[in-house]
Amino acid sequence: MAYQLYYWPTIQGRGEFVRLALETAGADYVDVARGNKTAAAGRVSQKGMAALIYQLNSPDIAQPPFAPPFLVHGKVRIAQTAAILLYLGPRLGLVGKSEAKRIWTQQLQLTIADMVAEVHDTHHPIASGLYYEDQKPEAARRAAEFRRVRLPKFLAWFESVLERNPKGSAHLVGGRLSYADLSLFQLVDGLLYAFPASTRLALAKAPLLAALHARIPTHRRLAAYLASDRRIAFSQEGIFRYYPELDG
Amino acid sequence: MAYQLYYWPTIQGRGEFVRLALETAGADYVDVARGNKTAAAGRVSQKGMAALIYQLNSPDIAQPPFAPPFLVHGKVRIAQTAAILLYLGPRLGLVGKSEAKRIWTQQLQLTIADMVAEVHDTHHPIASGLYYEDQKPEAARRAAEFRRVRLPKFLAWFESVLERNPKGSAHLVGGRLSYADLSLFQLVDGLLYAFPASTRLALAKAPLLAALHARIPTHRRLAAYLASDRRIAFSQEGIFRYYPELDG
Numbered sequence: 497m498a499y500q501l502y503y504w505p506t507i508q509g510r511g512e513f514v515r516l517a518l519e520t521a522g523a524d525y526v527d528v529a530r531g532n533k534t535a536a537a538g539r540v541s542q543k544g545m546a547a548l549i550y551q552l553n554s555p556d557i558a559q560p561p562f563a564p565p566f567l568v569h570g571k572v573r574i575a576q577t578a579a580i581l582l583y584l585g586p587r588l589g590l591v592g593k594s595e596a597k598r599i600w601t602q603q604l605q606l607t608i609a610d611m612v613a614e615v616h617d618t619h620h621p622i623a624s625g626l627y628y629e630d631q632k633p634e635a636a637r638r639a640a641e642f643r644r645v646r647l648p649k650f651l652a653w654f655e656s657v658l659e660r661n662p663k664g665s666a667h668l669v670g671g672r673l674s675y676a677d678l679s680l681f682q683l684v685d686g687l688l689y690a691f692p693a694s695t696r697l698a699l700a701k702a703p704l705l706a707a708l709h710a711r712i713p714t715h716r717r718l719a720a721y722l723a724s725d726r727r728i729a730f731s732q733e734g735i736f737r738y739y740p741e742l743d744g
Numbered sequence: 745m746a747y748q749l750y751y752w753p754t755i756q757g758r759g760e761f762v763r764l765a766l767e768t769a770g771a772d773y774v775d776v777a778r779g780n781k782t783a784a785a786g787r788v789s790q791k792g793m794a795a796l797i798y799q800l801n802s803p804d805i806a807q808p809p810f811a812p813p814f815l816v817h818g819k820v821r822i823a824q825t826a827a828i829l830l831y832l833g834p835r836l837g838l839v840g841k842s843e844a845k846r847i848w849t850q851q852l853q854l855t856i857a858d859m860v861a862e863v864h865d866t867h868h869p870i871a872s873g874l875y876y877e878d879q880k881p882e883a884a885r886r887a888a889e890f891r892r893v894r895l896p897k898f899l900a901w902f903e904s905v906l907e908r909n910p911k912g913s914a915h916l917v918g919g920r921l922s923y924a925d926l927s928l929f930q931l932v933d934g935l936l937y938a939f940p941a942s943t944r945l946a947l948a949k950a951p952l953l954a955a956l957h958a959r960i961p962t963h964r965r966l967a968a969y970l971a972s973d974r975r976i977a978f979s980q981e982g983i984f985r986y987y988p989e990l991d992g
Contacts, residue, residue, distance in 0.1 A: 558908045559848055562855045562901050574847055576854040578826075583847050599822055599831050600807055606824040607810045613861060621869050621882065623889035634869065634882045641871035653810050660806045 521588035655702035686736030769836035934984030
């Protein structure tokens with residue numbers, strides 16, 4: 497049974513963390529809102545933005561998503577990126593089998609999610625409903641603090657996790673690829689797009705993290721995905737946006 | 745084996761979501777940083793802030809926490825509030841047995857966590873490392889958008905979840921108390937402290953949520969906790985702060 501991923505069709509955004517896991521595992525999935533906009537017979541196979549909006553707004557759905565991304569898999573319906581990966585991890589072979597490994601992987605994912613939220617707020621420190629142009633002075637202040645304090649602090653923490661992994665520094669958890677490795681690759685990739693100068697400076701002090709960012713995309717299926725037109729480009733619409741004035 | 749909770753000893757903060765679960769379940773736990781500041785023999789029984797700082801900074805810890813709260817339970821070490829509750833939920837009888845219920849409960853917790861982060865940023869929209877007094881104009885703008893858009897949106901979503909629960913509107917998930925109910929009580933309690941006027945207005949449109957907030961603290965053990973000196977009072981130091989000017 498194919499996984500149905502619902503996410504905004506024109507940006508990487510938070511949906512990309514789920515896409516990377518599905519693609520790397522070679523899973524059978526439909527990126528629903530990017531599908532054919534002509535509704536097929538019946539609701540289940542309806543695609544395109546209409547299907548996403550239906551799922552978000554229908555009063556018939558007992559477990560409504562607060563926001564995309566969300567995943568539908570048979571009767572299961574899950575929103576929140578980290579919760580989706582918690583569900584997909586064991587099914588896609590992207591998390592260890594023990595409870596300790598699963599919780600540690602999830603903890604890492606939640607810290608990645610915290611940093612993602614902070615990155616978003618560098619360009620939208622007042623409200624996500626307003627344009628960047630409506631909050632530029634505040635964004636300049638927030639981004640300066642982000643570059644000075646938060647970016648080095650988060651990257652140093654991920655570096656220490658790699659450094660202390662008893663199974664070696666190639667992965668965050670144990671000796672095998674997990675969804676947290678994929679998400680960390682995406683986080684660093686986004687940071688290099690949005691804050692190229694500051695991120696390069698911070699990565700100079702985090703060589704294991706820099707190596708992970710270079711090595712992860714050599715995974716065969718992931719490399720094929722990143723080279724395909726399924727990989728949406730970074731842009732000024734997503735979470736990671738390049739505004740030169742915010743890179744200091 | 746007692747759970748060891750590590751959190752800042754003088755605020756509710758994010759640690760309170762864990763305290764509420766442990767207290768409601770009547771679990772055996774130590775709130776380490778609030779313990780006796782005299783170190784007992786050996787590290788394991790060391791208490792007070794020194795123990796918290798040690799755990800945060802020691803290079804010997806293979807799975808370091810990024811920030812408090814974190815839980816130590818035998819060899820298990822977990823940070824991130826939602827991950828701690830993911831681990832504690834089944835052990836404390838505060839989550840359903842099926843995978844579907846566990847994931848849905850976790851999804852709700854993550855949405856509560858998102859709102860908590862937004863509440864924090866109403867008084868710290870630029871940087872958590874600066875004082876409120878250093879970011880008052882930005883806080884005024886962010887809080888206005890929070891009151892106008894985010895507060896009603898989040899509360900309406902929680903209301904719809906209660907309304908659509910096929911097992912009735914007394915709980916978020918199924919017909920039994922879960923850690924998400926406790927966290928939602930705490931969220932509404934904090935909102936009523938920090939934004940009394942705006943929250944009362946929003947709750948007038950969310951009667952099921954208002955009823956949950958009134959009913960949850962009648963749970964016997966939780967009521968005893970809330971009346972005890974173990975419950976730290978809300979203050980201008982935590983996540984939920986009352987600045988009249990931010991309540992509009």
